[in-house]
Amino acid sequence: MKFNEDETKIVIEKEDYELFKNECKKWIGILGLTDWEIGFIHDAIPYRASTSWSTGGKIATIGLDIYWKLSQEKKNIKEYKENLKDFAFHEVLHLLLSHVYDTIEDKYDKNAAEREVHTIIWKLVNGIKKINV
């Protein structure tokens, strides 16, 4: 992970992608999501990381962007690197909560599903960090 030449964005390198993937696999094992067929991509995507899924077929793709926009509150690469593990856990939680997400989306809408699922995800990401798993 490094700044690009004009320091306008963060370059996500292959080793970052490998770390992200390994962290995802760790959580997939811990949470017992091994019955899913999960592919990984490292490509230009609209978010820093994202997950798409089909709950019916239990097929998912977890992606990591090749560039990240700079954050106001982050000063150095170390702070961005710390995010990588959080994003991996975050994306695996999307799989864990995929059926909940789909159910909320069917009953209400995508915004409600995004809001409710992310409320749970951020509480878990921040909570688990405190016990240092």
Ligand SMILES: [Zn+2]
């Ligand atoms: Zn999310």
